Amino acid sequence: MTDSMQTDSVDPGRTLLAVDDLRTTFSIPAGDVKAVRGVSFSLDRGRTLGIVGESGSGKTVLARSIMRLNIGSNVTTTGTATFAGRDVLSLSMSEMQEQWGMEMAMVFQDPVTSLNPLVRVGRQVTEHLRSHLGVSRAEAHKTAVSLLNEVRIPEPEARLKAFPHELSGGMRQRICIAIALACEPTLLFADEPTTALDVTVQHQILNLLGREQRDRDMAMVLVTHDLGVVAGRTDDTLVMYAGKVVEQSPTTSLFASMRHPYSEALLRSLPRTSHASHTRLAAITGRPPDLIDPPSGCAFSPRCPYVQDRCRDEVPPLTTGGSGDDPDHAFACFTPVGSPEGAEAFARNVSDGLPQAVAVDLPTGDQMSAPLPTGNERIV
Amino acid sequence: MVGFVVRRVAALVAVLLAVTGLAFGAMNVLGDPLFNVVGFIASVDCDAVAAGEVDDISGQTAGGRGDCEVIAEARREHHLDRALPIRYGYWLGDIVRGDLGTSFKNEMPVREVIGEKLPKSVLLMVVAQVIAVGLAVPWAVAAAYRAHRPFDRASTVGTFGLVAIPSFALGVILFYLFVVRWQIFSSRYDDTDLWSRLRSMVLPGLTLGLPAAAVYMRLLRTDLLTTLQEDFVLMARAKGMSDQWVMFRHVLRPSLFSLVTVFGLSTAGMIGGSLVVEQIFSIPGLGRALVEAVIRDDFPIVLGGVVVVATGFVVVNFAVDLLYTLIDPRVRADG
Numbered sequence: 001m002t003d004s005m006q007t008d009s010v011d012p013g014r015t016l017l018a019v020d021d022l023r024t025t026f027s028i029p030a031g032d033v034k035a036v037r038g039v040s041f042s043l044d045r046g047r048t049l050g051i052v053g054e055s056g057s058g059k060t061v062l063a064r065s066i067m068r069l070n071i072g073s074n075v076t077t078t079g080t081a082t083f084a085g086r087d088v089l090s091l092s093m094s095e096m097q098e099q100w101g102m103e104m105a106m107v108f109q110d111p112v113t114s115l116n117p118l119v120r121v122g123r124q125v126t127e128h129l130r131s132h133l134g135v136s137r138a139e140a141h142k143t144a145v146s147l148l149n150e151v152r153i154p155e156p157e158a159r160l161k162a163f164p165h166e167l168s169g170g171m172r173q174r175i176c177i178a179i180a181l182a183c184e185p186t187l188l189f190a191d192e193p194t195t196a197l198d199v200t201v202q203h204q205i206l207n208l209l210g211r212e213q214r215d216r217d218m219a220m221v222l223v224t225h226d227l228g229v230v231a232g233r234t235d236d237t238l239v240m241y242a243g244k245v246v247e248q249s250p251t252t253s254l255f256a257s258m259r260h261p262y263s264e265a266l267l268r269s270l271p272r273t274s275h276a277s278h279t280r281l282a283a284i285t286g287r288p289p290d291l292i293d294p295p296s297g298c299a300f301s302p303r304c305p306y307v308q309d310r311c312r313d314e315v316p317p318l319t320t321g322g323s324g325d326d327p328d329h330a331f332a333c334f335t336p337v338g339s340p341e342g343a344e345a346f347a348r349n350v351s352d353g354l355p356q357a358v359a360v361d362l363p364t365g366d367q368m369s370a371p372l373p374t375g376n377e378r379i380v
Numbered sequence: 381m382v383g384f385v386v387r388r389v390a391a392l393v394a395v396l397l398a399v400t401g402l403a404f405g406a407m408n409v410l411g412d413p414l415f416n417v418v419g420f421i422a423s424v425d426c427d428a429v430a431a432g433e434v435d436d437i438s439g440q441t442a443g444g445r446g447d448c449e450v451i452a453e454a455r456r457e458h459h460l461d462r463a464l465p466i467r468y469g470y471w472l473g474d475i476v477r478g479d480l481g482t483s484f485k486n487e488m489p490v491r492e493v494i495g496e497k498l499p500k501s502v503l504l505m506v507v508a509q510v511i512a513v514g515l516a517v518p519w520a521v522a523a524a525y526r527a528h529r530p531f532d533r534a535s536t537v538g539t540f541g542l543v544a545i546p547s548f549a550l551g552v553i554l555f556y557l558f559v560v561r562w563q564i565f566s567s568r569y570d571d572t573d574l575w576s577r578l579r580s581m582v583l584p585g586l587t588l589g590l591p592a593a594a595v596y597m598r599l600l601r602t603d604l605l606t607t608l609q610e611d612f613v614l615m616a617r618a619k620g621m622s623d624q625w626v627m628f629r630h631v632l633r634p635s636l637f638s639l640v641t642v643f644g645l646s647t648a649g650m651i652g653g654s655l656v657v658e659q660i661f662s663i664p665g666l667g668r669a670l671v672e673a674v675i676r677d678d679f680p681i682v683l684g685g686v687v688v689v690a691t692g693f694v695v696v697n698f699a700v701d702l703l704y705t706l707i708d709p710r711v712r713a714d715g
Contacts, residue, residue: 069618073528093623100620108618113611116630118708127629128619163709179619 016187016219017066018042022079022089024058024065026072031292035061037243038079043236045186046217048210050230050251052266053240056288059223060109062240063189065089067104068096084186101128105180107209109192111172115164121175122160129182147178151208170201174208181212188213191223206233227267231255239263242289242299245318249329257338259321259331261306268360285356298332305357306335306345388701392694399690400475403683404468411677416484417454421447475687481680483673490684493669498688500569500577501665504588504657505650507581511589513643516596521627523597524604535597542594551587551660558583569663584661588654592646596639603635610634636707644700651692652685 024036036058043049051059064070066081068088080087088099108114115124125147126140135143141160148156151174164172173193180188190209194202210233213220222234230237230251237254239247239262247260258264268282286303289295295302301311311334318332321339335345349357407413415422426448428434455461459470474481480490523532542550558564565583570576607613608631616630655667666685673681705711 067618069614071614071617097620097622100618102620106615106618108611108615110611114615116612116616116634117710118633119630127616127625128621131622131625132620165710176615179615183620 050234058243105185259336507585508588512592515593520600539594648693
């Protein structure tokens with residue numbers, strides 16, 4: 001999305017990545033799984049974008065589609081992803097090999113499985129340095145030591161000689177980050193970088209990523225299922241549901257006023273330290289939709305507490321709110337949260353006894369009035 | 381590591397005791413060792429001879445010695461007058477001293493017989509395994525790159541065909557084509573020098589190696605496809621490493637376990653030689669020698685062969701276990 005937060009960023013040369021109508025489909029025997037169904041956004045150099053959604057919302061597939069890492073003959077990706085002036089979706093695999101690591105890098109979800117268990121850490125940190133930059137073994141080793149220092153790994157020399165299984169999960173994710181940063185990419189995808197880690201380590205890893213992103217003036221896409229992770233850490237946020245963007249906004253504006261019922265439900269489902277203990281978690285009722293045969297109309301309509309008849313037939317377009325709203329804050333909803341239409345629809349659904357509306361209306365603690373998470377409040 | 385070796389040596393001893401004990405017992409119970417040593421005079425009733433009821437000279441022994449003298453000497457020499465476990469003990473004692481005994485038939489020391497036959501079977505095994513692995517690895521890699529595409533599908537059919545052909549059929553086909561039809565190879569086993577020995581091993585090596593290659597290829601291909609799904613492979617790709625680098629540096633090694641296991645088992649099997657292949661290509665190897673010895677009840681040769689094959693089996697599998705630790709550092713950590 002264009003960046004309104006920074007007044008001096010009108011220069012189109014600042015745009016690093018512009019994704020337009022990206023669609024990714026996996027053909028499986030049961031049918032075509034439409035994992036990403038038309039996503040558009042843009043990301044400026046040195047900025048951060050959070051992509052949020054539950055499992056199966058298409059966020060990981062979206063990130064991997066842009067990086068061309070969905071491998072297999074059954075995947076088709078259409079649309080464009082213009083990265084530094086070139087549409088990466090039309091590059092050949094050998095051209096992509098020059099982009100990977102050098103221009104775009106990725107940190108994966110599970111550091112335990114994303115390092116080769118049979119190869120010493122040192123070689124995994126240096127192999128692409130040597131192949132991309134053609135540096136000598138000694139030079140690559142020196143770079144690796146300074147990278148490990150940078151990601152706060154004690155005794156880097158010893159760690160480089162270790163095998164991955166000799167390191168802890170948090171340490172391995174730091175190694176993965178060092179690997180991703182080694183060739184100084186301009187864009188880093190962090191695909192649920194903390195999901196597989198202990199809560200105590202998650203915060204450190206996110207801080208490390210944030211610091212590296214700022215220090216290197218690198219653009220970063222942070223993919224997560226956790227709204228609490230993007231709060232205070234990203235400039236902009238995309239909320240995805242069923243392969244589509246349902247809300248797209250500068251992060252501060254999003255948390256100031258969530259407009260899409262799905263974003264609101266995601267936020268409500270987070271446990272808070274301010275809750276009384278044993279507060280029941282506010283789960284989103286229903287299940288994520290079938291992506292082979294997505295529901296007609298709004299994909300969230302079967303689970304939405306604000307749903308109206310219109311939502312079931314018509315796909316709401318991604319639009320901005322009225323004149324009083326942030327012009328960069330877009331959402332795809334006919335009855336947005338905080339609007340008179342929304343309030344009316346919700347009241348009607350509660351009185352009609354619609355299960356998902358009644359479930360929200362039940363007194364399950366003070367979640368509706370709880371303070372919004374800031375970057376400093378780590379959800380536990 | 382020391383504990384590992386000690387455990388392995390103990391296992392080797394246990395396996396050898398069990399296997400030779402079983403073989404020794406079976407040969408003695410199912411056959412008649414005395415008959416095998418002295419021939420038909422074994423049936424002479426020496427009690428009757430001693431009583432003067434029967435004539436001692438049956439005319440089958442030379443030098444005018446009495447049948448019962450010969451029998452008594454044979455009994456003494458081979459400890460046949462002792463109980464079976466004690467005889468086994470004598471045999472073990474000889475083995476420990478490095479004496480495998482002599483063949484009943486031609487008085488040749490068993491050690492010499494095995495020393496002559498074993499190298500040929502081992503050479504055949506080596507040639508066959510080199511062919512099998514040399515074919516299987518590139519083949520599996522090529523098929524895994526193109527999984528479920530025409531090349532891979534054709535490979536599947538091809539491997540099933542190779543596994544399904546019995547070795548005598550494959551051997552005969554190769555023999556017909558290369559020896560009879562095109563006369564590229566000679567039908568005789570040529571023992572003059574290493575080069576001619578290797579040349580003589582090409583066809584038998586193919587006969588043994590091709591079906592093995594097919595099995596290895598199937599195993600390795602499946603494991604390669606599994607490893608290709610791993611996150612660290614995606615990660616290596618996301619670093620911008622080339623396909624070849626990813627395949628050979630990241631995918632191949634973690635995919636070798638099934639191949640190495642089956643390789644070890646089949647190597648051990650091939651040490652004993654392959655009767656069919658040795659027969660078709662007239663290689664005087666251990667397989668043929670053993671089968672002939674079993675048919676003739678030539679105990680010392682059979683038992684010597686059993687010792688060699690069992691030792692080979694344990695040693696090769698020990699080597700395979702060491703290979704695991706080389707492949708995977710995590711095995712080392714577990715000790």
